[in-house]
Amino acid sequence: MPEIILKNVTKMYGKSAAVNQLNLNIPDHSFITLLGPSGCGKTTTLRMIAGLETPTSGEISIGGQVVFSSEQGIDVPPEKRNVGFLFQNYALWPHMTVLENITFGLENLKWPKDKIKERADVLMKMLKITEYGTRYPAELSGGQQQRVAIARTLATGPKTLFMDEPLSNLDAKLRMEMRTELKRLHMETDSTFVYVTHDQLEAMTLSTRICLIKEGLLQQYAPPLTVYNEPANTFVADFIGSPNINLLHVKVQSVNDKTATLQLHDKTIQFTATGELPIAAGQEVVLGIRPENVVLDQSGELLAQIYSTLPSGMETVVRLKLNGFNLTEVVFGSVDFKVNEEVHLKIKSDKNLLFAGDAEGKCLAQGSIY
Numbered sequence: 001m002p003e004i005i006l007k008n009v010t011k012m013y014g015k016s017a018a019v020n021q022l023n024l025n026i027p028d029h030s031f032i033t034l035l036g037p038s039g040c041g042k043t044t045t046l047r048m049i050a051g052l053e054t055p056t057s058g059e060i061s062i063g064g065q066v067v068f069s070s071e072q073g074i075d076v077p078p079e080k081r082n083v084g085f086l087f088q089n090y091a092l093w094p095h096m097t098v099l100e101n102i103t104f105g106l107e108n109l110k111w112p113k114d115k116i117k118e119r120a121d122v123l124m125k126m127l128k129i130t131e132y133g134t135r136y137p138a139e140l141s142g143g144q145q146q147r148v149a150i151a152r153t154l155a156t157g158p159k160t161l162f163m164d165e166p167l168s169n170l171d172a173k174l175r176m177e178m179r180t181e182l183k184r185l186h187m188e189t190d191s192t193f194v195y196v197t198h199d200q201l202e203a204m205t206l207s208t209r210i211c212l213i214k215e216g217l218l219q220q221y222a223p224p225l226t227v228y229n230e231p232a233n234t235f236v237a238d239f240i241g242s243p244n245i246n247l248l249h250v251k252v253q254s255v256n257d258k259t260a261t262l263q264l265h266d267k268t269i270q271f272t273a274t275g276e277l278p279i280a281a282g283q284e285v286v287l288g289i290r291p292e293n294v295v296l297d298q299s300g301e302l303l304a305q306i307y308s309t310l311p312s313g314m315e316t317v318v319r320l321k322l323n324g325f326n327l328t329e330v331v332f333g334s335v336d337f338k339v340n341e342e343v344h345l346k347i348k349s350d351k352n353l354l355f356a357g358d359a360e361g362k363c364l365a366q367g368s369i370y
Contacts, residue, residue: 002063234361
């Protein structure tokens, strides 16, 4: 399987950069998710790798072969890059049966009939669609159509499978089922998957690494749990996680070695870092606390008021008012609370985060609060 390398890849539309100086190394056999809000450049990046868009500048190589270079004047067409592309709308031929859709590309490549049948049988069994071979796309559910589209894409044995938001047309239950199937399929085919989504839950559950993009600029490229626990900046921290991280703007009162005293309205909080603490007294910073680290505890020194509750059975998301700040907490179990009820809080974990208070919002430290 190929390694995909992007070097300083840029795509301009007039004076606007859809993708700006992107450097990316996609290893063999990986499941990489291009993640970000709508319009951030993730689909453009995918299409440039596949050859469906032409970069303005930079270089792209697949498996050691340069497929695009602005300097060398190389631009290999999509059909010669040996990649498969799964579109959002599946793009199945409506007048062909499931079997005919899957074998269409193989017939065009003049494969022997026995090899075509063998390949189709293997793929249909793998994707659990053997019984639908004689049906037409209109006779299938959304999930079944998606499986057919995947089988058709895998039929010719592409080195890499590209997917552009393939689950967005499915309902919530089916999306969960198809995430499971995609992860299993990745392991069974041992292929390289490059996947585009704006859904951070999909990215977290499917990927070996997440490439998070904002306004055409790479924000962080790391394994999902690293992105969650060690976000590069406030944008990453806020984008990854459901419910969202609590970001509190505070002022540094004093710093003593690895411990800082932070002013939260009329309350002071002690933050002790696990490593260096590169801040100074008087500095404006942002304190990041994940909802699962906010705990209701009668011995807690922080007094808050219940603003709203969202019980879902397995857990309850609680919105709190604390010294003029909104704070989100997750309480696990089938519990509920009264609105306006006063509660005491503790902040647990040594994985609370401190970010710079400027526009970049770089992560400065990780540590405990007391």
